[in-house]
Amino acid sequence: MADTTQAAVLPRTPRFVQLHHEDRAAVRDELIRGLLxxxxxxxxxxxxxxxxxxxxxxxTELPEYYPTRTEAAIFAAHAPAMAAQLPSGATLVDLGAGNGEKAARLFEALQPRRYVAVDISVDYLRHALAGRQRQFPALDMVGVGMDFSQSLALPAEAFRDGFSGSGDGAPRVLFYPGSSIGNFAPAEALAFLRQAHAACAQGGAGGGLLIGVDLVKPARILEPAYDxxxxxxxxxxxxxxxxxxxxxxxxxxxxxxxxxxxxxxxxxxxxxxxxxxxxxxxxxxxxxxxxxxxxxxxxxxxxxxxxKWQAADFDALLRAAGFRNTRVWTDAAGWFAVFWARS
Ligand SMILES: C[S@@+](CC[C@H](N)C(=O)[O-])C[C@H]1O[C@@H](n2cnc3c(N)ncnc32)[C@H](O)[C@@H]1O
Structure with missing residues (x-):
């Protein structure tokens, strides 16, 4: 990828793959089962x-909500060390991309070949990704609307070259920031990480998972962040x-x-x-x-x-899921951790 912000490059429209087909009956059944x-x-x-x-x-802008700014500080402090570990020219897959801001901050260091933004909140993702594409007109971007809570089977279309339609064979860097992994109970988290490992292994050599994890800390810090x-x-x-x-x-x-x-x-x-x-x-x-x-x-x-995890326990979870060569960076207070786990 050359200069992603080059003004001379005409903006593209991000491709979009919609897997989250509001199967309204299934969604309704799931919700009603839970309510009853x-x-x-x-x-x-x-x-x-x-x-x-x-x-x-x-x-994420609130003073009480320490995870976003703590994670951002870890990325800022350790960017060169992270860039040395991660492959350049990879397909960067942002799981639960939201507004995509965190991934965008990695573009310069990682020089990805393609950015694949995945989220269940489809309307918001379309809007956010169109904005990111205007900001980085030269970067190939693909939106994937899907619910990955049961299956992380990423669509093959997301890894095809936009023009030739052939598979790109690039290493895959799965990016899962914000401690969203914390929404899963430990056994579910292990199952999810196993699927993430399989998804990385489908790409070229050197891929892996870059993941943000919130660590155990006193309730007096944790509770205001959620209230x-x-x-x-x-x-x-x-x-x-x-x-x-x-x-x-x-x-x-x-x-x-x-x-x-x-x-x-x-x-x-x-x-x-x-x-x-x-x-x-x-x-x-x-x-x-x-x-x-x-x-x-x-x-x-x-x-x-x-x-909330102890860093050593999360490292063991990554290894149990099949990842090797894990690296971890934390903030000085030990509140949050970013792991790079090679597939
Ligand atoms: C806590 S927010 C994190 C947003 C952003 N990545 C960050 O770190 O600031 C979780 C994101 O994951 C998405 N999400 C939640 N559950 C999901 C699921 N089952 N499948 C796909 N996306 C999901 C949400 O729509 C939201 O954008």
Whole structure:
């Protein structure tokens, strides 16, 4: 890749591969199963509709939300060491790309051949990727709308040359920042990392996984990051209910629900919940008649886990998933870690 910001290069339109076909019936069934469970729950992936993605961007600007700025400081401090380890001319695959800002900061050092941005929040991804393409007109960019919570089977089209259509054979650098891996319980995280290892191995030699991981720290630092004074994380959590209403036809009233976030030290995870302020019923259209779930005052819907790791345990997890030659960089306080794991 030559100069990615060259003004003379005409902007391209990013290619887009849509795997996340709103299989509305399956999505609805999954959500309703969770709402009817004795301890109601939903997957954190439903926090991200277009507004949820924007609210998450706002969270990253909050003084309490240390992960984004701590991770950015690690990248800034160790950029030369990282660039020496990672292959140049790779296909950079951004898992849960969001606005793509973190990946864009790596373009200069990595000189990727192609940028593949993957996200479930499809409308937001299209918008964000078009902006990135204007910023880096010479770089080949592909958007992939997909839900990778069950399967990380990345589409072959994303690794084909845009003009010739042939496979690129380039090393793959999978980029999974922001400690999104923390949304998975440890056994699920291992399964996900095994799939990430297989995806890296499908590319040329020298590929691997560059991943940001939030580390165990005192609850007095963790809890405000998920329950900020301005109430942005509360809005992000409650917005889930609007998304569920759209996906299922349910009649959640957002004002009936309180945001709750706390550190569960025994499980080493932050938990986010929505708690009913008073006794209430939520209804949605069923196949034959209206269905409902009653909630007592104080009863909760578990909406997200964010697991915190010890660096040594996460290193062992990467190796159990098949990665070799792991490297880790942390901040001075040991709050956050960035791992490079060769496939
Ligand atoms: C915590 S945000 C991180 C965004 C950005 N990478 C960062 O580090 O700031 C998680 C991102 O992953 C996406 N995401 C969450 N669950 C997903 C899933 N199951 N499949 C694909 N993308 C998902 C969300 O839409 C969101 O953009």
């Amino acid at each position: 469970a004795p301890a109601a729950f939903t997957s954190p992936k439903y926090l991200y509709d277009a507004l949820g993605s924007r609210l998450f961007d706002a969270i 900020d004074a301005l109430g942005v994380t509360a809005a992000f959590n409650r917005n889930l209910l609007s998304h569920i209403n759209r996906l299922t036809g349910a009649d959640f009233r957002l004002a009936d629900w309180r945001h709750v976030a706390f550190y569960n030290a025994a499980e080493s995870r932050i938990e986010m919940h929505l708690e009913a302020r008073e006794p209430l019923a939520v209804c949605w259209p069923g196949a034959a008649s209206v269905q409902e779930r009653r909630f007592a005052a104080g009863e909760r819907i578990h909406t997200e886990n964010s697991y």
